[in-house]
Amino acid sequence: MPQRAIPVMQFRGGSSKGLFFNASDLPTDEAERNRLILAAMEGVGCGDSRQIDGLGGATSLTSKVAIVSPSDKPDADLDYLFLQVVVGAGRVSTDQNCGNILAAVLPFAIESGLFPAGIPTTTARINMVNTGGICEVTVQTPGGVVEYAGGPLVGEAKVDGVPRTGAPIRCNYLGIAGSTCGALVPTGQTRNHVNGIEVTCIDNGMPEVIIRAADVGVTGYESPAELEANESLKQTLERIRLAVGPLMNLGDVTSKTVPKLCLIAPPRAGGMVSTRTFIPHRVHEAIGVLGAISTATACLLPGSVADGIAVFPKGAEAGYSVEHPTGEFTVQLEQRIENESIQFGKSGVIRTARLLSRGEVLVPLVG
Numbered sequence: 001m002p003q004r005a006i007p008v009m010q011f012r013g014g015s016s017k018g019l020f021f022n023a024s025d026l027p028t029d030e031a032e033r034n035r036l037i038l039a040a041m042e043g044v045g046c047g048d049s050r051q052i053d054g055l056g057g058a059t060s061l062t063s064k065v066a067i068v069s070p071s072d073k074p075d076a077d078l079d080y081l082f083l084q085v086v087v088g089a090g091r092v093s094t095d096q097n098c099g100n101i102l103a104a105v106l107p108f109a110i111e112s113g114l115f116p117a118g119i120p121t122t123t124a125r126i127n128m129v130n131t132g133g134i135c136e137v138t139v140q141t142p143g144g145v146v147e148y149a150g151g152p153l154v155g156e157a158k159v160d161g162v163p164r165t166g167a168p169i170r171c172n173y174l175g176i177a178g179s180t181c182g183a184l185v186p187t188g189q190t191r192n193h194v195n196g197i198e199v200t201c202i203d204n205g206m207p208e209v210i211i212r213a214a215d216v217g218v219t220g221y222e223s224p225a226e227l228e229a230n231e232s233l234k235q236t237l238e239r240i241r242l243a244v245g246p247l248m249n250l251g252d253v254t255s256k257t258v259p260k261l262c263l264i265a266p267p268r269a270g271g272m273v274s275t276r277t278f279i280p281h282r283v284h285e286a287i288g289v290l291g292a293i294s295t296a297t298a299c300l301l302p303g304s305v306a307d308g309i310a311v312f313p314k315g316a317e318a319g320y321s322v323e324h325p326t327g328e329f330t331v332q333l334e335q336r337i338e339n340e341s342i343q344f345g346k347s348g349v350i351r352t353a354r355l356l357s358r359g360e361v362l363v364p365l366v367g
Contacts, residue, residue, distance in 0.1 A: 005360040009108055010299035014100030014351040015161040015286045018064030020108040022310050025313050034092050037065055037083055037362040047090030056085060060282055063087050064101050070110055076127035076134060080105045084257055093257045097128050099289025103169045105350035106137045107146045140167040148354045157350050160327020161286035164288030173347040177206035186248040190303040191269045194243050200304040201248050204297040204344060206290035207259035209244055218278055220265025224283035225324055227276055235269040237261050241280055262295050271321035271328050273299055287324040292348045296320040296331040
């Protein structure tokens with residue numbers, strides 16, 4: 001079978017893993033590009049949930065793709081298009097961003113010669129093509145080389161859900177409120193009643209539906225496996241998701257990967273809130289970057305379903321700790337009051353990344 005060799009790097013970004021491509025190495029035709037991406041991740045048998053003939057990891061967290069190029073936008077250095085391979089469906093989605101994969105975009109750009117490294121750090125403004133938001137990313141580059149492991153010269157960061165520590169990558173998201181839905185609170189109300197359940201719909205970089213776990217008959221402390229085995233719960237949540245899609249300006253979300261659904265409960269480990277996130281049909285082993293930002297934002301909104309559940313730190317300087325199945329995720333949120341309402345500006349997180357491999361992926365030329 002004839003094959004095409006495409007240059008590729010594989011990175012672990014935050015608690016996700018994906019393939020990174022230079023846009024110039026891929027077709028400009030979207031349909032042909034997506035066909036090649038699916039072939040790279042799933043092989044000849046597109047739709048194989050095991051992805052055994054490709055480089056995918058058979059879960060949504062390891063079936064991610066970043067396409068990177070220099071940006072023409074005056075306020076950005078790099079363009080980053082995120083593609084989510086929908087495991088077992090034989091298709092890709094561009095409906096959302098991924099903040100974990102974004103953490104490795106600047107390292108990839110430096111490694112591939114798309115962006116020059118500085119000393120001792122390198123900063124670039126990344127245009128998130130999926131939604132148009134900007135993220136200012138700073139990586140550690142002592143000696144003009146990306147440092148992944150961390151150490152005395154650059155410091156160390158721990159990302160719960162990821163083995164070992166690594167060099168910190170600072171990601172400051174700029175103006176992402178309403179980036180997908182058009183408004184921070186897309187329904188216009190901090191609470192909506194959907195199928196008899198109170199929800200808060202939010203979009204501060206990731207469209208999410210926040211639901212009190214107790215309102216759907218669970219504690220919110222179950223393991224991801226326990227929640228995925230609860231068919232009645234999954235059916236209830238999917239009915240809510242389909243109902244809120246039009247309310248959030250997302251239309252029919254039957255085949256979309258947004259909105260996510262986040263079950264919240266009182267914190268157990270000193271954080272602000274405990275979470276279990278459906279993304280949207282599998283349960284996240286941790287929580288996504290932009291999901292954590294949207295969840296923390298919802299907790300700060302007066303009148304949201306987090307009232308009486310979220311526990312706030314004494315000062316915002318330390319950030320807002322969002323608990324998840326494998327630890328916690330701290331979010332920095334810049335807030336201000338305008339016209340008697342709360343507004344959100346810069347949202348900051350710390351991630352880590354690691355280059356796993358570089359070379360070529362051999363893509364079958366026939367399906």
